[in-house]
Amino acid sequence: MKNRIALLLLLAASFVSELYAQDLASLKTEAKKTYEASANLNFDAIFEHTYPKVFDIVPKEQMKEMFDQMMANENFSIKLIPVAPNFKFGEIKKIDNKFFCVVEHDNAMTMKFNKPMENAENLTETFKTSMKADDVTYDKATNTFSIKMRSTMIAVADELTKNKWKFLNNDKSGQLFSMIFNEKTKTELGF
Incomplete structure (x- = not known):
């Protein structure tokens, strides 16, 4: 009898481990x-992968307009640079019948200003602080900042x-995040 119970527990543990591995595998695929x-900047794909409650706050069309305005305007243009994301997946946590995972990844962009910069050093420090960027350099010849940073996404399945x-x-x-999820979720995810 003890052997049967031990075998059942071992099978149950294997099953749970396999479910977690499959879930992590799907998370990795979707994060990529x-x-x-x-x-x-594939907006349709971005929106397809965005947690739906975001669109209760900012409708898709308005979000697309905001992206367009942010990426190119009268002052500057931003170009995202594809890099190896070097994903780091946190623990998958179940909070209030929702599954969450904090996913960190590398990001890179250039920001080209239309007018020559007079205070590039100050702006470099501002980018480092406000964007929590790891590496910000300025190329005076092209009037362009190169920005590298770690970004964070919250994965949600519910x-x-x-x-x-x-x-x-x-x-x-x-x-x-605070507009969509409660304080308990924020605390449990370490924000």
Whole structure:
């Protein structure tokens, strides 16, 4: 009898381990797709991978307009540079019937200003602080900043997403996250 119980426990542990591995595998696949969509500015794919509650706050069309305005305007243009994302996946946590995972990855971009910069050193420090960028350099000849940083996405799988992983970019202030999820979730994820 003890052998049967031990065997059942071993099988149950293997099953749970296998479920976790499959879930982590799907998370890795979806994170890669999300990163590639963002790096290529494929709005349809970005929106497909975005946690749906984001669109309750900012409708898709308005978000697309904001992206377009942010990427190119009268002052500067931004170009995202695809890099190896070097994903780091946190622990998958179940909080209030939702699954979460904090996903860190590398990001890179250039920001070209239309007018010559007079205070490039100050702006370099501002980018480092506000974007928490690891590496910011300025090329005076092209009037362009190169910015490299670690970014954070929060992966969410719940009833709303039909238990498929969707993502929310964690802005440095955490405002968007706080508008969608409660304080308990924020605390348990370490924000």
